[in-house]
Amino acid sequence: MGRKVTLATCSLNQWALDFEGNLDRILESIEISKNHGAKYRLGPELEICGYGCADHFYESDTLLHSFQVLRKLLESPITEDIICDVGMPIMHHNVRYNCRVLFLNRKILLIRPKMLMANYGNYREMRWFSPWNQLRKVEEYFLPRMIQEVTGQDTVPFGDCVLSTKDTCIGTEICAELWNPRSPHIQMGLDGVEIFTNSSASHHELRKADQRVNLIKSATTKTGGIYLYANQRGCDGDRVYYDGCAMVAINGDIVARGAQFSLNDVEVITATVDLEDVRSYRGEMCQPHMECEPELCHRVKVNFSLSTGDDVYLPTHQPITWNFHTPEEEISLGPACWLWDYLRRSGQAGFLLPLSGGVDSSSTACIVHSMCVLLCRAVQDDNRQVLEDIRRVVRDESYCPQHPKELCGRIFTTCYMATENSSEDTCNRARDLANQIGSTHMNINIDMAVKGILGIFSVVTGRWPKFHANGGSDRENLALQNVQLNHSLCGPLLWARGKPGGLLVLGSANVDESLTGYFTKYDCSSADINPIGGISKTDLKNFLIYCVEQFQLTALRRILAAPPTAELEPLTDGQVSQTDEADMGMTYSELSAIGRLRKISKCGPFSMFCKLIHLWKDVLSPMEVAQKVKHFFRMYSMNRHKMTTVTPSYHAESYSPDDNRFDLRPFLYNTRWTWQFRCIDNQVAVSA
Known part of the structure; x- marks a missing residue:
């Protein structure tokens, strides 16, 4: 009796609106699946057009081109004799x-629309799509003429239905449906569906992977069954990085898995599993609950078997252990892969980073170095696509990187931007790190540019602003600090060195500084992309400790030991007199806690105070907590306007302050928070 089935799932690096490239990667994954003996292939969510099309979903072109790609897939001999499950937008x-569109041998078997939408955090699916809310209902969908010409079909089933082959039953979930309290796999499992599939576009966040794995294990622990998970990989055109992790599970165990971070555009995971294991598991664990549902799943029958008749000697995949990356490894890998996608698809020749010798810019530099390490490893593993992309970036068709440090020198430029307020120590720290990672490094003194701007100001006003240390006011002091960070002169550096191409300017403001607006608008916020804009200072410090050991970057020890400072005010006896934490009025660890309460816990001033008096009770009095909360909200509300211009950042934390896509709050506030602060004062008085 045939009972063993070989199934394939994949992670694909799709790109929004790259219909030709997306088609090629889909076909490659199907071909690999067939070569491994699979009879069913699952791909990621909206893989034909790319998940991140956003408002391009409004355009009829996106729907048209998706169907054109579907026709190519139906016509291709590569898709013969395997059930293909692909994702695309459809108007009904x-x-x-x-x-999801499931097809076999030039026939569309069914179209299954998503029923539970992702409409929170980074996701706005309800802006472009409607959920299919007709449980167990199936309608006829009239195919476009271009598809009818290939399939010979006028209509196909469209709705909440499952696929019934000669030997098993397959049911679909789409991404967020797994995370929903009413996940379809529960009812499908009770109705006898044995194979669940999930096509996802699930982004990376620090410390998130275990949630996804545990959900899938739990899904098959409760009712038994086989679960296939496919995911997007890479940057498909926005701030998030899709981190792969394709996997196959059976009865609560993971039996096959893909990489979480990889430079491979196509990764296919196959597993051979025994349907009898599902049936035995359900017979013991779920028998009392396996009963007929009031409304059974609509089954679309297909005359096709996933199993073969003679499979006695076919080995099945056994449970494996999933070793999760540490947060430090995730920072090293996720943003590095994201940067590489951005660089190779932008058509630019490398990165430029103002390297100050502090934790933030050094973290950005280390991520670029990590990217170079990954690229060299991929080339050593004979990844032809990576080598081709590297050669295109460096404009040299014969180039082959030999070492990460050497590659770094070709595509990464760092510069220390000195003023009269800069210390020799920070200059040396930046130089030493640049030497160790191999970047092309320069020292640039921008005093002339600063004085030129101030000269124009003095001509217009007849006054010359002064720093605090020289007798200036608070307003003068702040204005002078904001003048000094301009790096707009660093753009045409490759041109000046006689090399083709341009450089992408990297920002290095961490998530905590962005939250409070502790950066200069149109300066730190005017970079092209920022790989650390969603990562806390605490995590960045731990990441640098990891880099000391992992990459032997010993220069980082001095950087970690130095107090964080922007060096915006005059030196005192040649030493830094200004620190970031003193300027902000709180430590980075305090700010990280506040940020999570503000975004994740949805706290306003009063509820934040109520939580922090317990969280910080061992170190701060209620009065001191109240002062910090008030100070934060004043800074937050005064600087919210900066979030409208913040550099697009790698999304790594769920308390990202990026209001363009994630934090949808106003940018004009009453900075006095009169009612809210009075509630805090009243509570402090009660506790006194």
């Missing part, structure tokens, strides 16, 4: 749906 009765 003038309503757009996020759909």
Whole structure:
């Protein structure tokens, strides 16, 4: 009796609106699946057009080109004799749906629209799609003429249905449906569906991977069954990085898995599993609950078997242990892969980073170095796509990187931007780190540019602003600090060295500084992209400790030992007199806690105070907590306008302050928070 089935799932590095490239990667994954003996292949969510099309989903072109790609897939001999499960947007009765299209041998078997939408955090699916809310209901979908010409079909089933082969039953979940309290796999499992599939576009966040794995293990622990998970990989055009992790599970165990971070554009995971294991598991664990549902799943029958008749000697995949990356490893790998996608697809020749010798810019430099390490490893592993992309970036068709440090020198430029307020120590720290990672490094003194700007100001006003240390006011002091960080003169550096191409300017403001607006608008916020804009200072410090050991970057020890400072005010006896934490009025660890309460716990001033008096009770009095909360909200509200211009950042934390895509709050506030602060004062008085 045939009972063993070989199934394939994959992680694909799709790119929004790259229909040709997306088609090639889909076909490659199907071909690999067939070569491994699979009879079913699952791909990621909206893989034909790319998940991140955003408002391009409004355009009829996106729907048209998706169907054109679907036709190519149907016509290709590569897709013969394997059930292919692909994702694309489809309009039915003038309503757009996020759909899975299952087809076999030039026939569309069914179209399954997404029923539970992701509409929180980074996701706005309800802006472009409607959920299919007709449980167990199936309608006829009239195919476009271009598809009818290939399939010979006028209509196909569209709705909440499952696929019934000669030997098993396959049901679909789409991404967020797994995370929902009413996940479809529960009812499908009770109705006898044995194989669940999930096509996802799930982004990376620090410390998130275990949630995804545990959900999938739990899904098959409760009712038994086989679970296939596919995911997008890479940067498909926005701030998030999709981190792969394709996997296959059975009865609560992971039996096959893909990489979480990889430079491979196509990764296919196959597993051979025994359907009898599912049936035995359910017979013991779930028998009392396996009963007929009031409304059974609509089954679409197909005359096809996933198993073969003679499979006695076919080995099955056994449970494996999932070793999760530490947060430090995630910072090293995720943003590095994201940067590489951005660089190779932007058509630029490398990165430029103002390297100050502090934790933040040094972290950005280390991420670029990590990227170079990954690239060299990929080339050593004979990844032809990576080598081709490297050669295109460096404009040399014969180039082959030999060492990460050497590659870093070709694509990474760092510069120390000195003023009269800069110390020799920070200059040396930046130089030493640049030497160890191999970047092309320069020292640039921008005093002339600063004085030129101030000269224009003095001509217009007849006054010359002064720092605090020289008798200036608070307003003068702040204005002078904001003048000094301009790095707009660093753009045409490759041109000046006689090399082709341009450089992408990297920002290095961490998530905590962005939250309070502790950066100069249109300066630190005017970079092209920022790999650390969603990472806390605490995590960045731990990451640098990791880099000391992992990459032998010993120069980082001095950087870690130095107090964080922007060096915006005059030196005192040649030493730094200004520190970031003193300027902000709180430590980075305090700010990290506040940021999580503000975004994740949805706290306003009063509820934040109520939580922090318990969290900080051992170190701060209620009065001191109240002062810090008030100070934060004043800074936050005064600087919210900066978030409208913040550099697009790698999304690594769920308390990202990026209001363009994630934190949808106003940028004009009453900075006095009169009512809210009075509630805090009243509570402090009660506790006194």
